[in-house]
Amino acid sequence: MSAVAAPTLEHLATPVVWADAQARIAGVNAAFPRWLGIGPRRLVGQPLAALEQEGDALARFLEQDEREILRLHRIALGLPGEAPRLADGWVTRVEGGWLLEAHPCDDLTLPDAAQALPGALQAALKGLAHELRNPLAGLKGAAQLLSRRAASRQDDAGERELIELIGSEIERLSSLVDQLLSPAPQRPHAPLNIHAVLERVLRLAEAEAEGRRPVRMQRDYDPSIPEFPGDADRLAQAVWNLVNNALQAGASTIILRTRFEHGLNIRDHLHARALRVEIVDDGRGVPEELAEHLFLPLVSGRAEGTGLGLALAHQVAREHRGTLTFRSRPGHTVFTLLLPQTEPEGETAA
Numbered sequence: 001m002s003a004v005a006a007p008t009l010e011h012l013a014t015p016v017v018w019a020d021a022q023a024r025i026a027g028v029n030a031a032f033p034r035w036l037g038i039g040p041r042r043l044v045g046q047p048l049a050a051l052e053q054e055g056d057a058l059a060r061f062l063e064q065d066e067r068e069i070l071r072l073h074r075i076a077l078g079l080p081g082e083a084p085r086l087a088d089g090w091v092t093r094v095e096g097g098w099l100l101e102a103h104p105c106d107d108l109t110l111p112d113a114a115q116a117l118p119g120a121l122q123a124a125l126k127g128l129a130h131e132l133r134n135p136l137a138g139l140k141g142a143a144q145l146l147s148r149r150a151a152s153r154q155d156d157a158g159e160r161e162l163i164e165l166i167g168s169e170i171e172r173l174s175s176l177v178d179q180l181l182s183p184a185p186q187r188p189h190a191p192l193n194i195h196a197v198l199e200r201v202l203r204l205a206e207a208e209a210e211g212r213r214p215v216r217m218q219r220d221y222d223p224s225i226p227e228f229p230g231d232a233d234r235l236a237q238a239v240w241n242l243v244n245n246a247l248q249a250g251a252s253t254i255i256l257r258t259r260f261e262h263g264l265n266i267r268d269h270l271h272a273r274a275l276r277v278e279i280v281d282d283g284r285g286v287p288e289e290l291a292e293h294l295f296l297p298l299v300s301g302r303a304e305g306t307g308l309g310l311a312l313a314h315q316v317a318r319e320h321r322g323t324l325t326f327r328s329r330p331g332h333t334v335f336t337l338l339l340p341q342t343e344p345e346g347e348t349a350a
Helices: 003-008 031-036 057-063 118-151 157-181 194-209 232-248 288-293 308-321
Strands: 017-019 025-030 069-077 086-096 097-104 190-193 215-219 226-229 253-264 269-281 323-329 332-340
Touching: 017 031, 057 069, 057 288, 069 288, 118 157, 157 194, 157 269, 157 288, 190 194, 194 215, 194 232, 194 253, 194 269, 215 269, 226 232, 232 269, 232 308, 232 332, 308 323, 308 332
Parallel strands: 215 253
Antiparallel strands: 017 025, 017 097, 069 086, 086 097, 190 226, 253 269, 269 332, 323 332
């Protein structure tokens, strides 16, 4: 369990327990023993699997399952000899061990994983966001200094563009950190040009790939697509996460494609018009064992991956009433973002 996350979890109302690399309980927050009705000292040092009073789903996951996250439905938790309590829950691999978050069945319903991060992960991310503030402030100051120096020297336009890109990305990251620390209501959507959003992502990808193996970035745009209401920053973040995944998967060619579709059913609603954005790459593809849980937080095919990029992209699609899906095989992966451009048929805008 990371030094940042553990203190943050202590004060959660949700029962949480964390275990070390040997799957023995290393700590619990106050809510966990209070919910079970036992003292916290009785829990520390116990095998995490010993909490499962019926079945062996948790034990099998801890012993041999290669998945990064396990959802448990109405699991009986408690110590042997004690009355168990029913809960829905999450078990997640974290650095140095495991995290178990329990949602008591008599208190609340487990949230949909595709809609929100579990509460414990939200708390851990807040701790991480707090730690990121200082280095971001330093980067912002350095970018501003570079910008002033470039202006005084009248450097070439390409260098100034890169400096401006650094500054805008620092601002976007600072905004994300602020949202994690103090969640705010979703911003009102404003008219945006989807191709301007994609060009911003392409510039980031080119800067990321510069000096490394060559990557071909191809455009396949439908120029007739009009502006539509949305959050340009959030969409840029979602598409960049998908493109960055392709880069990390060893892609040598990445295609950004836009099309206008008619009469599409999106999230059980029929829409007269919708925008289709496809990110196509020729990388290694999505590992088969991750496909079912790909959009869950902390699910990653890379040892150094955070597993948050696709979960965030999926959330951005939902914020725009859309969907994010994929199809993949080695050498050909397509992530498809569908964004409705009309209200569902039979309904009117509020």
